Amino acid sequence: MSPAPVIGVAVFLIKGNSILLGRRRSSVGENTYALPGGHLEFGESFEECAAREVKEETGLDIKDIQFVTVTNDVFSEAAKPLHLVAVFMRASLADPDQLPENIEPEKCYGWDWYDWKNLPQPLFRPLETMMKNGFSPFD
C-alpha cells in the first residue's frame, strides 16, 4: 500500500522587498533555505496552519494571510516515497518591529530576512523549482 499524500503549508512572510528564510536541519532538504511552514493538522484552514507554523517556528505574529499557489509532487525515488501537496501562502508581520526567534533549533539553523533579488543558495528544492518557473510572491 502506498502512503497517503501529505499536505504541507509554507509561508512567504513579506517585509518590504524581503522574505523570511531559514536554513533547514532536516533529513528532507538539509542545509537548504526554506520558508517557515509545516504540516496541515486535522480541521485546520490553510490560514490557521500558516499562522500556527510561523508562530511555532519563529515566534512571529502574522496578518493579511492569503493563498498564493499550490504544488503537487511525487518523490518516488526517495528512501521513503512521498507524495507532497504544498500549499503556499503569503502574509505580512502584524508588528513590523517584531524580530524572528529560532524557536525550534533542532529543525532550523536560524531565520533571517533576504532580499527577493538576492536570495541565498541553495534554496529548498520545491522553492527553487517555483523560482525557476518565474514565480514571485510579490505579484
Ligand SMILES: Nc1nc2c([nH]c(=O)n2[C@H]2C[C@H](O)[C@@H](COP(=O)(O)OP(=O)(O)OP(=O)(O)O)O2)c(=O)[nH]1
Ligand atoms: N517549511 C517549508 N516546507 C515546505 C516548503 N516548500 C515545501 O514544499 N514545503 C513542504 C515540504 C514539507 O514536507 C512540508 C512541511 O514542512 P516541514 O518539513 O517544515 O514540516 P515540519 O517538520 O515543520 O512540520 P510538522 O510535522 O512539525 O507539522 O511542506 C518551504 O519552503 N518551507
Ligand SMILES: [Mg+2]
Ligand atoms: Mg517546518
